[in-house]
Amino acid sequence: MRQKETYLEMAQVEHLICGSPWSPFYIRKNLVIPNVSWGFLNHEADLLVVSSRRTLTEVEIKRTWSDFMADFKKDHTHYDKKLSHLYYAVPYRMAEKVFHWLYDGEYKGVSWNGSKVNSPSEHNPHGAGLIVYCDWEDKVGGRRCWVNVRAGHMNKQNEYVINDKQERELLRLLGMRVWALKSGIANMQNQAHKDRQKSIEKRQRLIEQREAEKVDYPMLFD
Known part of the structure; x- marks a missing residue:
């Protein structure tokens, strides 16, 4: 029987990425909005992270290889002028396969920012980074989630910083x-x-x- 890539549900993965103090996307240090629909960006985002500098990072969560590959068959990409960085978050069991799809380099699966990237592949024109997360039985050294490859800058020459109105809109979405x-x-x-x-x-x-x-019942004997 073929083992599933992960048994985790979406909310569990989101918590691994944003709910721990060691995470660069920790909710006490960033404004993190799940399920940002079309309108604010030119595509949907699983997680949108607003840094203290008001720059935006998108985290695209994938739980299966087929779901990951489907991302590259869409009419739109994950590029948006508002975004500074893009990350794919994938299960440990398929992380090496994803790495070689996104990069030319040497994969080191359990290292924090430890994989050696020579260059992004043709499938990764925006230099997306890689987050690896684990089911309980796969955790390594007590860790269940880490940034394997840091993302490149999508708009380095003209970094976008959201304004007060846009921040309020994101806060409204988070409240909803x-x-x-x-x-x-x-x-x-x-x-x-x-x-x-x-x-x-x-x-x-x-x-x-x-x-x-x-x-x-009547008594038989007095």
């Missing part, structure tokens, strides 16, 4: 994501409460039914 999540949690809690009430009522009906079915 937070409240959508809270709404989902509230709906699950409401449903759990309804299910619990139904269970209590069903149990009470069974108790009442058993009480009603009890038969008083």
Whole structure:
């Protein structure tokens, strides 16, 4: 049986990338917005990271090789004048294969920024970087996520810095994501409460039914 590239869900991967203090995309040091739709950029972004300097980094998360390859068959690329850097985040089990698709060089899978890149490949015109993440059973030295190759600068000659209005728009999008999540949690809690009430009522009906079915047998002996 062929082993899956990863068993992690999208939210778990996002947390590995942005939820730990060692990460360059740590949420306490950056503004990180998930699921940025068309409009702000000329394409969708899984994660958009706003640095303290108000520059933008996109992280494109891939969980399978077929999903990764599909990215190169789209009509649009990940280039946008607003972006400074682009990273692909991929599972450890397919990271070496992805490395050789994106770069000419020597892959070192468990090294922080340790792979040797001679040059980006023809498939990687914008010098995308590489993030590697692991399932629990694949973690190396206690690490489950690291930057394997640093991204090149997409617009080095004319770096884009977002303005106040754009930052507010991203904060609005982040607020929408937070409240959508809270709404989902509230709906699950409401449903759990309804299910619990139904269970209590069903149990009470069974108790009442058993009480009603009890038969008083006459005593055979006084």
